[in-house]
Amino acid sequence: MNGSVAYILMGFPRVSETFIASEIHRVERAGVPLRLFVIKPVEAREQGHDHPVLDAIVARPEYLPDPVGLTKPLHRWRWSDVRAFVPALRRCARRRPHGVARATRTAFAQAWRDRRTPLSGPRKIYVKELVQAVTLADRLLAAPDVRHLHAHFAHGTTTITWLAACIAGLPFSFTGHARDIYAPELNPKGWLQRKLDAAAFAVTCTEANVAHLRRIAPSARVHLVYHGLSADFTRLLEQERPRPQTNGTLRVLGVGRLVAKKGFDTLVDACAELRERGIPFEAAIVGQDDKDGAALRAHIERHGVPVALPGPVGPAELLDEYRRAGALCMPSRLLPNDRDGIPNVLVEAMAAGAPVVASNVSGIPELVQHEVNGLLVPPDDPAALADALVRLHHDRALARRLTDNGRATVRERFDGERLAQDLAALFREAIER
Known part of the structure; x- marks a missing residue:
């Protein structure tokens, strides 16, 4: 296969998201080379895994700088908060100036569109995600094998992935799950429709979700791929265990x-x-x-x-x-x-x-x-x-x-191996375009 897919994850591995780890393992087994980029450290309540599938994943996670300093109001940002992100901005501005400009226009247009009141300034969240996207794009430019980006969850992770794709000149897709596609405050002012229209395709895990996303963006490519039984459970059920x-x-x-x-x-x-x-x-x-x-x-x-x-x-x-x-x-x-x-x-x-x-x-x-x-x-x-x-x-x-x-x-x-083959086929098609 000529190229790899970069999975972009907000945190990894998370106790509540073992289905993502299972999917990654099975997509690798289906022959798709993967890279993993993780946006922020995993919260304490999401730690403590005991899931063998994690040890079976070939790709090792690459963690971006901790964005904790960027959570403050924009006017309170200090050099110590942004210092870790500046070298990536300089490299991207030098290598991909048009991509940086495009991503900046996209982010600031939404930041202005989503301001709290007509007299308010642009929303800081989009500026923060733009900074994180630049850092991700810098990592992607150092990984020329990456040909496609895929995000899990349609709100912040997909925003960062989309902006990074603009900078790096790569196609992207995302998986939408539940609250991330139904809560208007997570994708306000038509933001989810813009993501769907910009993505090469979207994936979701129920027919109800497919219908919902197609109502939002009728021209978007939306595919149904059920999660399936996890790899760890499949392995356990194959073992002889006393009842x-x-x-x-x-x-x-x-x-x-x-x-x-x-x-x-x-x-x-x-x-x-x-x-x-x-x-x-x-x-x-x-x-x-x-x-x-x-x-x-x-x-x-x-x-x-x-x-x-x-x-x-x-x-x-x-x-x-x-x-x-x-x-x-x-x-x-x-x-x-x-x-x-x-x-x-x-x-x-x-x-x-x-x-x-x-x-x-x-x-x-x-x-x-x-x-x-x-x-x-x-x-x-x-x-x-x-x-x-x-x-x-x-x-x-x-x-x-x-x-x-x-x-x-x-x-x-709901055979997880077969469903992962369906997802792998979508990735192969995206890479080979």
Whole structure:
């Protein structure tokens, strides 16, 4: 293959984004040489990986200078804040003056367009991202093998990638996921449409997202590529592992970050319903603490229900949780500026043989077919969720049929290796143009 693809990532590796690590590994296995450029250090809460796929990735991450000094208001920037970025600016201005001028015009036009009030100055965020883009472009100009850029998430990472592509004279693409394509404040004043029109193509992970992006930019090339089952889970499922013991009690499992869109407060309410109905149960929500974690803990305390919050676990421990579960619950809801696509945990749970109950929102019905491979319930309806849980607990034949069909769905439509081949084909086409 004549050339490589540069993945541009805001932080890497992140606990909540192991699907990106899996994708990178599989695209490499599909024969596409990659480089990894990381924009800023990973936050403390996103550290602590125990995912073997990271060791299997050939490309080593290259980290750009820490932009912490650029987060201050523009008028408070000092030489110490920008010093690390100045050499790259000088080199790019010398080597690619027209590209720097083009990127500057693009960034400042949006900074002016998105100012707070008619009397305000240009927004600083775009100036900051322009500085970071220059630094990225400088690295790209030192890597002549790079022929195409690809960003994950459609807001800041794609802005920096687009501006760097302008400077370096390279095509770019990006993957849009959830909040990054639905929250207007992340791409205000038509910014997402401009990105879609400027990109060689965009990728997203649900048919619902594809329709949404095509409404924004009808002429854009938007491709559907599901995430698929992760490489680590695929490897674990291929191993002979003893099945964890269960005690016959209904075990209710939720998996995900503690954020409002996951609907875990509805799961807690459903557990309160189970208690009122006299159904013996155990419940746990496994996942990384986040902005709504305190509110969820308070909600659990108010109800006085036994819902454990053990935090994040590694893939092997998570597989055991799925295998112990009487049901994996994903009671997602649509928020005005955020939503799930197809939560990866649903694919994992189905592959592991856990019956799934999920809300019928966003891209979830593209994976979960009601009464075929899972049960769908309305969002924010704890009684309906409790009904589904009781039904699975009492009707073991139904649970077995749903899990058998769930495994078949993952094999047939969410095979990560095959889906990575689809993405690799898009990269090859972009490089060979």
